[in-house]
Amino acid sequence: MDSLRCNFTSYLNCRKPCKTAVQFSPYLINFIPLTHSSVLSSSSSSFSSTCKFSSKRLFNSSSQNHRLRKVLSAMVSEESAIGSGSVSSLSDGFKLTYLEGNSWLWEVGGLKLLVDPILVGNLDFGIPWLYDAAKKFLKNFQLTDIPDVDCLLITQSLDDHCHMKTLKPLSEKFPNLRVVATPNAQANLDPLFSKVTYLEPGQNTEVEGRNGSKVGIRATAGPILGPPWQRPENGYIVSSSECQSTLYYEPHCVYNEGSLKEEQADIVITPVIKQLLPNFTLVSGQDDAVKLAKLLCAKFVVSMNNGDLESKGLLASIIQRVGTIESFKELLSKELPNAKVLEPIPGVALEIPAVELSVI
Structure with a gap:
């Protein structure tokens, strides 16, 4: 029997090698696309603007099923602030598709990051x-449905970020994939990928896409999953050379304020609902997410509900959720009234053109 390797300071720092066989099947989607209505925080603002969201149905029907042809899109627009109806090209903006849990597919300046x-x-x-835990909405989404990507980004070494059952077949599908990751995941990633850049907090790298566009990635300090002297996991500042805009991501809303004092991010992706165990915070949010957005002078806060999974087991039964998206919006409106809160729909691409990032 495989022995478990446990770190007594973390509830979830336990794993044994996985020997699960992988089965793939075509992606068949079994729900009707939703219309994405306005999800912006209602707050006073020094400028007059409205944001609209729309979903485009991109399915072709057959007698048996709906097959996904393209990802749905939700377009953010600031017509009154822009002053015209023009829409900037996606190649110089951000396209963010939430895949549930901690998983994302981003398109930044035309470069795709998983x-x-x-x-x-x-x-x-x-x-x-x-x-x-299993996904609630994208139940049939498979690895084979992922488009060609330019870079794999890994924030933490544990399985909810560095998921070995996914990464092994991913490395077989994309053997030359560029990877940027925390050094804490080196033991897992080195046997699978040959082009890995490990970043300590404060270090930078640049990724060039097949279309020639470049994206800068800088690591920031995330949570410490072990004794105090252990290296922290990573958050990331992702910058686009095309639109001179930045995105910040850390999936547990745990950050080092000192390391972010000189940083700025137009878009902050963060959990806003806390997930607590007895005497232990799994995922932060609420007031901590507000402090993060204010610290980085965020223009958009993209909320992620990474605890919204179909979960079971002893640990799942004692996790307590604290706060709501509505209570977060109220807190944020008092501290950062111009920031807008965007709620992604799983499987729906949230598009933020570069022009939106420059008008606020």
Whole structure:
């Protein structure tokens, strides 16, 4: 029997090797696309603007099923602030598709980044009796549905970010994939990928896409999953040379204020609902997410509900959720009234053109 390797200071720092066989099937979507209505925080503002969201149905019907042809899109527009009806090209903006949990597919300046993917099997840390979670909405989304990507971005070394059941077949599909990751994940990634850049907090790298566009990535300090002397996990500042705009991502809303004092991010992706265990914070949010947005002078806060999974097991039964998206919006409106809160729909691409990032 495989022995568990446990770190007593973290509830989830336990895993055993996974030997699950991987099965792939075509992506068949089984829900009707939703219309994405306005999800902006209602706050006073020094400028007059409105943001509109729309979803485009991009399915072709057959007698058996709806097959996904393209990702749905939700377009953010600031018509009155722009002063015209023109829309900037996506190649100089941000396109953010939430894949549930901590997983994302980003298009930044035309370059595609896959972030903390969980696309094969459930999330169970190798101990399903303790915790076993499946996606609620993208149940049939498969690794084979992922387009060609330019970079894999890994924030943490644990299975909810560095998911080995996904990464092994991903490395077989994209053997020359560029990877940017925390050094804490080196033991997992080195056997799978040959082009890995490990970033300590404060270090930078640049990724060039097949279309010639370049994206800068700088690591920031995230949570410490172990004793105080252990290296922290990573958050990231992602900058686009095309639109001179930046995005910040750390999936647990745990950050080092000192390391972010000189940083600025137009877009902040963060959890806003806290997830607590007895005497332990799994995921922060609410007032901590407000402080983060204010610290980085965010123009947009993209909320992620990474605890909204179909979960079971001993750990799942005692996780307590604190706060709501509405309570977060109220807190944010008092501290950063011009910032807008965007709520992504899983599988729907949230588009933020460069012109939107320059008018606020």
